[in-house]
Amino acid sequence: xxxxxxxxxxxxxxxxxxxxxxxxxxxxxxxxxxxxxxxxxxxxxxxxxxxxxxxxxxxxxxxxxxxxxxxxxxxxxxxxxxxxxxxxxxxxxxxxxxxxxxxxxxxxxxxxxxxxxxxxxxxxxxxxxxxxxxxxxxxxxxxxxxxxxxxxxxxxxxxxxxxxxxxxxxxxxxxxxxxxxxxxxxxxxxxxxxxxxxxxxxxxxxxxxxxxxxxxxxxxxxxxxxxxxxxxxxxxxxxxxxxxxxxxxxxxxxxxxxxxxxxxxxxxxxxxxxxx
Amino acid sequence: xxxxxxxxxxxxxxxxxxxxxxxxxxxxxxxxxxxxxxxxxxxxxxxxxxxxxxxxxxxxxxxxxxxxxxxxxxxxxxxxxxxxxxxxxxxxxxxxxxxxxxxxxxxxxxxxxxxxxxxxxxxxxxxxxxxxxxxxxxxxxxxxxxxxxxxxxxxxxxxxxxxxxxxxxxxxxxxxxxxxxxxxxxxxxxxxxxxxxxxxxxxxxxxxxxxxxxxxxxxxxxxxxxxxxxxxxxxxxxxxxxxxxxxxxxxxxxxxxxxxxxxxxxxxxx
Ligand SMILES: Nc1ncnc2c1ncn2[C@@H]1O[C@H](COP(=O)(O)OP(=O)(O)OP(=O)(O)O)[C@@H](O)[C@H]1O
Ligand SMILES: [Mg+2]
Numbered sequence: 001x002x003x004x005x006x007x008x009x010x011x012x013x014x015x016x017x018x019x020x021x022x023x024x025x026x027x028x029x030x031x032x033x034x035x036x037x038x039x040x041x042x043x044x045x046x047x048x049x050x051x052x053x054x055x056x057x058x059x060x061x062x063x064x065x066x067x068x069x070x071x072x073x074x075x076x077x078x079x080x081x082x083x084x085x086x087x088x089x090x091x092x093x094x095x096x097x098x099x100x101x102x103x104x105x106x107x108x109x110x111x112x113x114x115x116x117x118x119x120x121x122x123x124x125x126x127x128x129x130x131x132x133x134x135x136x137x138x139x140x141x142x143x144x145x146x147x148x149x150x151x152x153x154x155x156x157x158x159x160x161x162x163x164x165x166x167x168x169x170x171x172x173x174x175x176x177x178x179x180x181x182x183x184x185x186x187x188x189x190x191x192x193x194x195x196x197x198x199x200x201x202x203x204x205x206x207x208x209x210x211x212x213x214x215x216x217x218x219x220x221x222x223x224x225x226x227x228x229x230x231x232x233x234x235x236x237x238x239x240x241x242x243x244x245x246x247x248x249x250x251x252x253x254x255x256x257x258x259x260x261x262x263x264x265x266x267x268x269x270x271x272x273x274x275x276x
Numbered sequence: 277x278x279x280x281x282x283x284x285x286x287x288x289x290x291x292x293x294x295x296x297x298x299x300x301x302x303x304x305x306x307x308x309x310x311x312x313x314x315x316x317x318x319x320x321x322x323x324x325x326x327x328x329x330x331x332x333x334x335x336x337x338x339x340x341x342x343x344x345x346x347x348x349x350x351x352x353x354x355x356x357x358x359x360x361x362x363x364x365x366x367x368x369x370x371x372x373x374x375x376x377x378x379x380x381x382x383x384x385x386x387x388x389x390x391x392x393x394x395x396x397x398x399x400x401x402x403x404x405x406x407x408x409x410x411x412x413x414x415x416x417x418x419x420x421x422x423x424x425x426x427x428x429x430x431x432x433x434x435x436x437x438x439x440x441x442x443x444x445x446x447x448x449x450x451x452x453x454x455x456x457x458x459x460x461x462x463x464x465x466x467x468x469x470x471x472x473x474x475x476x477x478x479x480x481x482x483x484x485x486x487x488x489x490x491x492x493x494x495x496x497x498x499x500x501x502x503x504x505x506x507x508x509x510x511x512x513x514x515x516x517x518x519x520x521x522x523x524x525x526x527x528x529x530x531x532x533x534x535x536x537x538x539x540x541x542x543x544x545x546x
Contacts, residue, residue, distance in 0.1 A: 175361040182329055183375035183426065184351035193374070197365045273365035275408045 040064060061243040070244035071251060080252060086228040088256070090146065091211075091218050094153025098210055102158045103203055106165025107195060116166065123162065131156035131217045135224065145225030149218070156217040157210035164206025168199030201272040208264035215257045230256075278308035278462035279342045279353070279429035281328060286337035287487075288323060297323055298334070299487035307429075310453055310463040312473035312480045314520065320488030321466040325432050328464060329355040341430065351375045351426035358435045360415035362407040368394065368418050369403045375426035386425075393421040396455075413444035420448075424455065431456060433465040437472070449475045450501050457500070470516050474509055475502045482519045492519050 047063025050056045061067075074080040109116045109123075131152045138148040172195065180194050222231025230253050237246035281304070288298040297320045305311050313321050326332040327339050330349040338345045341353055354375075362371045369387055372394060376386035394403055397417040402410065407418060416436060423431060433452070437445040453476045456463045467473050473480045474496055484491045494516060498508050 173361065175357060175359060176363065178331060179357070179361045180374070180378075181349045182331060182351075182355050183422070184349070184378045186378070189378050193377070194363070197363070200365075273406075273408075275364075 059243055062247045066244035067247040067251060070242070071248035074245065074248055074252075080249075083228060083230055083233045083249075084252065084256065086226075087218060087222065087230045090149055090222075090229065091153060091214055091260075094150045094214055094218075095157050095207070095210060097150070097154045098157030098161055098214070099207065101154070102161030102206070102210075103165050105158075106162040106203075106206070107169055107191075107199075109162070110166035110169025110199075111195070116170075123159070127159040127163070131213075132220055135221070139224070149221045149224065149226065152217055152221045153214045156213045157207075160209035160213065161203070161206040164202050164209065165199060168202025169195060171202070172198050197273070201268055201274070204264060204268045204271055208261065208268065211260050211264055212257075215253075215260060219253060277429065278460045280307045281305040281430060281462060281464070282340040282343070283324070283328075284337050284340065286324070286327065286334040286339065288320075288327070288332075288334045288336070296487040299489045301337075301488070301490055303481065303490060303493075305462060305464065307462055308457075308460045310456060310476060310478045311465070312477035313464060313466045313483060314468060314470060314473050314480060314516070315483030315488070316485050316520075317468060319483045319485035321468075321483060322434050324483075324488070325355065325434050325464065325466050328430070329353055329432050331355070351379060352428055353430035353432065354423045354426060354428040355432040355434065356419055356423050356436045358438055360412075360419040362415055362418055362422075364406070364408050366407065367404050368399055368407055368410070371407055371418050372421040372425055374422060379426060390421065390425050393424055394418075397421050397451075413440045413448075416440060416444075416448070420452065424459075427459075428461060430462045430464070433463065435467055436465075438467075438469070445472075446475075452476065453500070470513055470520065471504060473516070474498070474512050475504075480516060482516065484522075491522070494519070 044064050047060065047065075050062065051060035061070075105119075109119045134152055134155050135148075138151045139145075142148040142151055176194055176198065177190065180190055185193065218229075219231040219234065222229040223235050226232055230249055233249050234246055237243070237249060283301050283303045283305075286298055286301045287296055289296050301324065313324065315321050323332065327334050330339075330346045330353065333347060340346070346353070363374070366374075369390060373381075373383075373386035373390040376389060377383065381389070391403070394400060397420055399414060399417055399421070402414065407415060410418065416439075419436075431452075436452075437448055440448070449472055453463070455461070463476075465473070465476055477496055480494045480496060481490050482492045482494070483489065494512065496502075496512060498506060498512070502509060
């Protein structure tokens with residue numbers, strides 16, 4: 001089948017040279033399109049089953065059609081934007097602190113052998129605690145709900161950043177340090193010109209993991225106290241039994257998460273100096 | 277201008293309990309002189325060169341540059357390694373100008389100074405390329421430009437050409453001493469290639485193994501550029517070969533006069 005397709009694609013290329021790259025690009029989108037279609041089909045089928053089940057028909061608004069209608073309504077009325085912005089604000093603020101703490105700590109434990117040995121057990125221990133487990137402590141320790149949520153995001157984001165950064169530092173070719181010292185580099189030069197560019201893609205890979213975990217943690221964290229954000233919106237929609245809105249927000253959460261991850265992966269590509 | 281080097285009774289152990297890697301090495305190198313250090317693998321040549329670069333402090337004795345004891349690396353005495361070790365996220369130009377940036381020059385100034393050097397080492401059309409796209413020989417040339425950019429008084433070369441093809445190697449073996457002579461740079465080259473030593477140096481120091489010490493030295497009084505076919509070259513090579521064989525582990529002296537089969541056994545063991 002694939003040979004037939006390629007023959008069909010290459011045949012007109014003598015006359016229409018612009019056509020084959022366009023078809024090639026569409027061909028590249030074939031698989032993602034298939035994936036998205038399957039997901040929608042499964043969703044639609046689930047909605048169909050629910051609607052026809054006498055026990056569950058009340059949840060029929062979870063199906064694609066009402067969901068997209070609700071989504072359109074949310075976007076058109078502008079009601080969704082403040083919700084998205086407050087969630088983005090929390091996650092970016094938490095990520096910011098995760099990076100500010102995680103990168104220096106990661107460089108330190110990667111660069112200084114004994115620091116790694118000291119930190120390894122406590123860090124691995126802390127890393128395995130679900131950030132949501134800190135919730136009661138965070139609520140007690142922070143004056144506002146917002147700051148408590150941001151604390152949970154930091155607790156989620158900091159570990160992947162620390163470990164990925166440390167891993168990057170330990171992977172640096174020791175000769176790079178030797179050559180730099182030999183050329184008269186100060187410790188600051190070493191950090192700015194050698195270590196940071198060398199580990200940039202590892203740091204970004206850590207940030208990408210952190211974004212994933214933090215985004216997952218954000219929604220349940222917003223079930224608490226606050227009256228804004230996507231997590232709050234979900235809770236609110238459940239309480240008012242507007243399941244189409246609830247499903248629309250779930251879609252928004254997925255889309256934004258996908259978007260954040262794509263930005264990270266673009267940045268990783270941009271700063272990656274490894275040749276394949 | 278070149279600096280004088282003085283190795284004053286240097287001994288070294290990597291750990292207090294280990295056998296000494298270097299023992300009582302004592303030598304002077306004049307400003308602008310070109311010296312080759314030859315010896316078997318593992319005899320401590322790289323160790324000694326790291327000390328001359330200030331990258332390693334001897335456990336006994338000291339190294340002096342122009343009479344001053346050195347305790348830290350500096351761009352004034354620069355070492356080139358067997359591997360080019362370029363920074364893969366930088367272009368050729370950025371790699372070569374790194375030492376100048378560290379010395380506080382502006383990026384523009386550094387780039388300008390380095391341009392002439394890159395022309396000299398034959399990389400004028402590669403300046404903006406990423407170093408990962410260069411061949412091994414071209415990378416080593418970038419490393420050479422990087423070392424020369426800071427105007428070093430001493431250039432230390434640790435088997436810098438051993439990974440290169442024969443043509444590139446012999447071209448660089450001719451070019452590097454020419455550059456050093458032109459700029460009056462004091463050069464020390466570590467090698468286990470006797471021909472390379474004679475091609476590049478005014479004087480050859482032969483090191484023995486376990487512990488590493490300098491067992492003999494031989495002046496090379498041949499005109500530049502050195503030709504392998506010269507009778508003088510051949511004579512020196514034979515002489516060095518004899519001394520080289522004499523450095524075999526623990527059997528020095530006796531081994532030098534021993535018969536052919538014993539020699540080849542000793543070589544394959546090493
Ligand atoms: N950092 C180190 N710690 C402990 N021992 C070392 C260290 N570096 C080198 N040695 C030992 O010191 C000895 C001399 O090593 P060195 O690298 O100076 O040899 P070399 O003459 O340069 O050999 P080659 O020709 O193979 O490069 C070797 O036996 C080596 O095992
Ligand atoms: Mg060596």
